[in-house]
Amino acid sequence: MKTWFAKTGMLSSFIIRRDRLRIALWMIGITFFSIIVPIAFTGLYNSQAERDSMAATMMNPAMTAMVGPGDLNNYTVGAMTTHQMLLLTAVVVGLMSCLLVTRHTRAEEEDGRLELIRALPVGRLAHLNASIYVLFTMNIGLSIMIGFGLFALDIASMDLEGSLLYGATLGATGILFTCVTAVLSQLVESSRATLGLSIAVLLISYLIRAIGDVSNEVLSWVSPLGWVTKTEPYSGNEWWPITLLIGVSLILVIIANYLNAIRDLEAGFISSKPGKKHASPFLQSPIGLALRLQRSGTVSWAIGMLVIGLSYGSVLGDLESFFAGNDMLKQMLAMEEGYTLTEQFIPMLMVVIAIIATIPPVMAVSKLYGEEKKGRVEHFLSRTVSRNKVMASFFILSMGNGFMMLSLAAVGLWIAAYTVMDQAFSFSMIYGAAISYYPAISVMLGVALLLIGWFPKFISVVWIYVFYSFVVLYFGGLFQFPEWIGKLSPYGYIPQLPIEESHVIPYVSLSMVAILIVILGFKGYKKRDIQS
């Protein structure tokens, strides 16, 4: 028992040394992002009147579903930062933890590197605990950096306790998702499944909290992200949710250790079924294989998109009745002729949906390079399948994927909205607003293809571009970004249906751009060396 943890320390420093750049980038990135926001708010919303009018626009179920509850009656810069940013940053910190834990536990094991380590005089549980330890340290470090960083801004409404609590909330969320992923990595046999499941837990926590915050307080208690907003830094300053998060984390650590101690190396508890003896005729083409490789991933994402659509749609009913009982707000927000107040929230929902719907197709097309790195594309290219055909297979598949994801979210949203609203939206309005983002998604896929064709090592740049697009479109209004910043993203050209008029020009020109970069991508892929 004592030797089960032998050399944990040495393995931790090995992880840190190997990942120092990655760790530094995550920590600096998140800290920077957290600190820049209150600075921007002080500049943009200097007077209490400005902040109060912002609070008034936030005071509706749709916004609560997005960002959680906040102290809207006392909307100081601190309260505003907490309300607008805390939950979202917590999700990012959770995502960071999911990614890093998967990378250091199940991925390491699946690739056979843990086997070499385990053959050395290293404890059975040392590697798991080294990964947990590194992530704990990282998250605590993040809490401290953010806590003191925010306090150092010297903004009146941001006192030391609130700042430290803000940091601690983020760190505790990271710790919780570290532990969730650690448990999941014991249960399933592949790193893809580990990451997929842990992100699913994150997403479901977010959605449960969204529905809970809007309509059912009890539901929010089920979700760890519900606890996050209950800390209320800079207003209520509640520390007990932190205790709750850490307490649950420690239980999960014990479970993860127990499961790891009793299982075989490279095994899980949910084992993969034996497959078919022969390839179906369908599998024998590159497109069939590309599809088969991502089948379970695609199905999970499809369900996820439908659920996201349903969740957002279900909030619209609350929004409608909220506006119906609030005449003052009606006057304040009634800017557009001929549109109901509820309709005005559609564009904002659609941007978020469109960007989430971009993730699975970009993953699908990136798989082309992932397979190449693992030396598996060679099997095709050495068997008289041209590069064009291989790339086209992955590309066509991802285009189909994007279309499906967008459609499913739209259908989900419409179904839920239809059920809960008195004056239901027409299906064509909702579906049109969603699908109008398809040209922008195509451009993103083109960018991915271009990178795979010319600079495959930099494929992750496409994720930065997706993230950039999310930030500028989601926060564009809040931070009052100049228009050109939004125009650097393909999503910035899409008319905001239904409140803006639909033009043909942006769709046509985005499609042209997409076609052009796709062709370039194919050209590059044809010329370059295949890596192994």
Next chain:
Amino acid sequence: MTVLKVTNLTKQFGKFKALNGINLEVNKGEVFGFIGPNGAGKSTAIRILLGMLQATNGHVTIFGKDAWQDAVEVHKRTAYVPGDVNLWPNLTGGEVIDLFIKLRGGEPNNRRAELIEKFSLDPTKKCSTYSKGNRQKIALIAAFSSDADLYILDEPTSGLDPLMEQVFQQCVVEAKKEGKSILLSSHILSEVERLCDRVGIIRHGEIIESGSLQELRHLTRTQMIIETKQPITGLTELDGVHDIETNHQELKFDVDTEKLDQVIKHISAYGINKLESAPPTLEDLFMRHYQVTSNKVGG
């Protein structure tokens, strides 16, 4: 002295029985060859020896300690080289070797430099750029530069070129001279034949033969080519004679080694002009067992 003792080891993966009550022993200063067809259960057994898999039934003791319970203690004196070596893409070969040495609790020593030289490895390259053989060399260097008492090698030469294969064999011979024990699983039977004192053959999770090569040779057939003054009769009826081929005056056939005496007596009556016999190789021995395997469906 027994270094490694496996008793009645069984391993079940769900409904599938990968190992079915195997028994093994490796003594001090001995090289033990562990051979068997693909999927026979060699790697599974080795992973149980290393405490990575838990036995469903039976015991494994190494240096008198339990392989699962006291894995860390056992590993302090054990070195392992797998057939597929996967390394961290952005570390150099030298860094990985040092990491392994450090995790064993040792310090980089001259053995390391000597072996790098011998295996002609460039330790400054990133692991992602190494070829399969070069990755394997890294694991071999890390293993042989440690002063382990037991080496567990699972197809350690599957990617090495013939020159490096020789260097590897030297390393094994040296280790043996120093009184160390080696468990070597390999499909390169000439290597096993040259290095191993004793061999165990595993098939379908069961040890079907084990013993010294001398002993095992008795279980197989000797090939004979003879030419006699008078044509031989009655050879087909003789017990233990197989696969007779006639080529002009020459006769070619296989004899069960245990029946050799009777057969020679029989043929000598016809006046021998020429007699060539080839001793059974490990390959012949193995082929017999392989063929039995491949006749069965599945595996």
